[in-house]
Amino acid sequence: xxxxxxxxxxxxxxxxxxxxxxxxxxxxxxxxxxxxxxxxxxxxxxxxxxxxxxxxxxxxxxxxxxxxxxxxxxxxxxxxxxxxxxxxxxxxxxxxxxxxxxxxxxxxxxxxxxxxxxxxxxxxxxxxxxxxxxxxxxxxxxxxxxxxxxxxxxxxxxxxxxxxxxxxxxxxxxxxxxxxxxxxxxxxxxxxxxxxxxxxxxxxxxxxxxxxxxxxxxxxxxxxxxxxxxxxxxxxxxxxxxxxxxxxxxxxxxxxxxxxxxxxxxxxxxxxxxxxxxxxxxxxxxxxxxxxxxxxxxxxxxxxxxxxxxxxxxxxxxxxxxxxxxxxxxxxxxxxxx
Amino acid sequence: xxxxxxxxxxxxxxxxxxxxxxxxxxxxxxxxxxxxxxxxxxxxxxxxxxxxxxxxxxxxxxxxxxxxxxxxxxxxxxxxxxxxxxxxxxxxxxxxxxxxxxxxxxxxxxxxxxxxxxxxxxxxxxxxxxxxxxxxxxxxxxxxxxxxxxxxxxxxxxxxxxxxxxxxxxxxxxxxxxxxxxxxxxxxxxxxxxxxxxxxxxxxxxxxxxxxxxxxxxxxxxxxxxxxxxxxxxxxxxxxxxxxxxxxxxxxxxxxxxxxxxxxxxxxxxxxxxxxxxxxxxxxxxxxxxxxxxxxxxxxxxxxxxxxxxx
Numbered sequence: 005x006x007x008x009x010x011x012x013x014x015x016x017x018x019x020x021x022x023x024x025x026x027x028x029x030x031x032x033x034x035x036x037x038x039x040x041x042x043x044x045x046x047x048x049x050x051x052x053x054x055x056x057x058x059x060x061x062x063x064x065x066x067x068x069x070x071x072x073x074x075x076x077x078x079x080x081x082x083x084x085x086x087x088x089x090x091x092x093x094x095x096x097x098x099x100x101x102x103x104x105x106x107x108x109x110x111x112x113x114x115x116x117x118x119x120x121x122x123x124x125x126x127x128x129x130x131x132x133x134x135x136x137x138x139x140x141x142x143x144x145x146x147x148x149x150x151x152x153x154x155x156x157x158x159x160x161x162x163x164x165x166x167x168x169x170x171x172x173x174x175x176x177x178x179x180x181x182x183x184x185x186x187x188x189x190x191x192x193x194x195x196x197x198x199x200x201x202x203x204x205x206x207x208x209x210x211x212x213x214x215x216x217x218x219x220x221x222x223x224x225x226x227x228x229x230x231x232x233x234x235x236x237x238x239x240x241x242x243x244x245x246x247x248x249x250x251x252x253x254x255x256x257x258x259x260x261x262x263x264x265x266x267x268x269x270x271x272x273x274x275x276x277x278x279x280x281x282x283x284x285x286x287x288x289x290x291x292x293x294x295x296x297x298x299x300x301x302x303x304x305x306x307x308x309x310x311x312x313x314x315x316x317x318x319x320x321x322x323x324x325x326x327x328x329x330x331x332x333x334x335x336x337x338x339x340x341x342x
Numbered sequence: 343x344x345x346x347x348x349x350x351x352x353x354x355x356x357x358x359x360x361x362x363x364x365x366x367x368x369x370x371x372x373x374x375x376x377x378x379x380x381x382x383x384x385x386x387x388x389x390x391x392x393x394x395x396x397x398x399x400x401x402x403x404x405x406x407x408x409x410x411x412x413x414x415x416x417x418x419x420x421x422x423x424x425x426x427x428x429x430x431x432x433x434x435x436x437x438x439x440x441x442x443x444x445x446x447x448x449x450x451x452x453x454x455x456x457x458x459x460x461x462x463x464x465x466x467x468x469x470x471x472x473x474x475x476x477x478x479x480x481x482x483x484x485x486x487x488x489x490x491x492x493x494x495x496x497x498x499x500x501x502x503x504x505x506x507x508x509x510x511x512x513x514x515x516x517x518x519x520x521x522x523x524x525x526x527x528x529x530x531x532x533x534x535x536x537x538x539x540x541x542x543x544x545x546x547x548x549x550x551x552x553x554x555x556x557x558x559x560x561x562x563x564x565x566x567x568x569x570x571x572x573x574x575x576x577x578x579x580x581x582x583x584x585x586x587x588x589x590x591x592x593x594x595x596x597x598x599x600x601x602x603x604x605x606x607x608x609x610x611x612x613x614x615x616x617x618x619x620x621x622x623x624x625x626x627x628x629x630x631x632x633x634x635x636x637x638x639x640x641x642x643x644x645x646x647x648x649x650x651x652x653x
Binding site: 060062126127129130131132133134136137138140141142144145148149151152250254257258261302303304305307308311312314315318319322 | 391437438441442445447448449451452453455456457459460463464466467576580583584587588591621622624625628629631632635636639640
């Protein structure tokens with residue numbers, strides 16, 4: 005029974021992703037773009053969930069690792085001939101190297117993971133507010149350095165000429181990889197120790213869990229996955245440094261919290277729900293015709309609605325849409341408990 | 343440290359300029375300290391880190407800009423600013439803070455994060471990304487000569503205003519019964535309630551005081567940065583939040599000192615660094631913040647264990 009329940013817990017979010025991808029395959033080109041964005045959001049939010057959900061510690065710093073993934077994959081995959089146009093002052097070895105799609109994604113993941121590990125080594129000793137502010141400080145530093153240090157990237161320029169290899173297939177496969185990794189981690193010994201520490205730190209310590217070490221592992225894995233998501237993103241649309249700062253931090257946290265931050269199911273549901281809402285609002289901003297009713301929202305109302313909904317969810321249902329539980333079929337649960 | 347920096351740029355920084363940098367840095371520290379008091383007061387009473395505090399300042403600044411755009415007198419502009427900020431503070435307390443009072447600190451922080459984005463995006467919708475200009479008080483940017491140094495009037499106004507506000511607040515907290523109630527709530531909310539302290543009253547008063555301070559900060563900041571955009575005071579709020587945590591959130595005094603310190607440090611570094619390096623000023627400040635947090639996670643100016651966290 006247990007194995008069956010576990011299978012359901014993995015298959016439900018995976019099925020949701022596959023369903024979204026299939027939906028993206030049959031709709032128009034413009035809608036497909038929304039679906040790809042949503043799938044990349046799933047990767048990002050699930051990666052964030054690996055740390056925030058399992059440890060219960062808030063991190064405002066994860067978009068730093070996402071940004072590092074964007075930079076790694078972006079700089080490495082722009083063709084050598086195109087580099088001087090947007091990135092004239094790169095380090096020599098960066099200026100003369102170009103790698104393929106998959107290799108660049110691997111580099112993005114490794115860069116995110118290594119950076120998270122290095123940052124986590126000192127920072128995971130902190131908890132509560134100090135941890136929140138310290139991760140925020142990491143985000144501030146990362147953004148500041150990427151913005152002005154032109155030897156490692158385009159600085160304030162937009163990343164252009166990155167091969168656009170993230171289509172529906174790559175986004176869906178990427179999301180599935182991240183989901184499977186998150187699932188494997190949360191059912192592993194390490195993941196269970198960290199979840200125990202989340203529920204009752206004192207009791208977990210008493211049975212020999214090193215909270216520092218468990219948080220550090222989760223932080224590094226989470227950084228690795230979110231770096232990978234960053235790699236997927238830069239292969240989808242050209243962006244600049246402003247796209248990987250406070251707004252993205254906010255929307256990613258919003259997706260996790262709205263879905264329910266303590267379960268994988270919640271992370272996936274939150275990402276897809278908010279993405280769907282956001283796409284709908286974007287269409288309305290452009291002028292949408294529903295059953296003869298012409299809806300035309302002013303530019304910028306998307307973020308108003310999303311933040312209002314996030315505040316509402318927090319006030320009315322602080323544990324999120326899924327109440328932070330994994331997906332389960334009602335009948336299976338009853339039998340397992342008997 | 344200051345002599346080292348000044349020595350390094352001797353040709354650039356004469357003694358008088360150095361005094362000017364000092365006064366400006368203290369002025370900036372005073373503004374940050376006011377914001378720190380606003381954030382620290384609400385945290386003390388409600389255990390809530392108000393990330394949306396900067397957007398209160400932003401709303402006040404827009405009120406000033408609208409007033410100056412219509413050519414209304416300065417007094418009317420300031421009155422409008424105070425009314426807008428206080429009304430917004432009350433609404434925030436009633437709609438967001440109060441229902442979340444029993445939630446964990448993390449949930450409350452994310453909720454105020456959401457409120458901050460909500461207000462920012464409403465401002466974007468209303469006034470556009472370029473914002474408006476508040477010009478009625480720019481005369482305060484003119485320098486005066488004090489003790490042989492050229493000092494902008496606004497720095498002196500900021501220092502004096504901050505000193506008066508902190509003195510008034512100390513009197514309120516120590517000499518009135520509502521102040522006693524607030525201190526009691528900050529120390530132990532449930533016991534205070536058992537003894538008859540009205541929790542709603544206390545939280546409304548603290549939010550109103552914090553709001554009044556935000557309005558003052560809006561007035562002071564618009565003098566130095568007359569262009570009001572939706573992200574007005576955002577960078578300042580992030581720095582003040584860091585400063586408040588660095589100083590120590592368990593006591594109002596340490597939080598205020600932390601806020602002052604980060605404002606002063608950013609003023610001194612910004613004034614003394616050559617422009618090629620000053621673009622990395624945020625990194626330097628945030629690096630210092632992380633360093634202090636690692637050494638003293640409970641705060642620079644606290645004694646013993648803070649009461650914020652258990653593990």
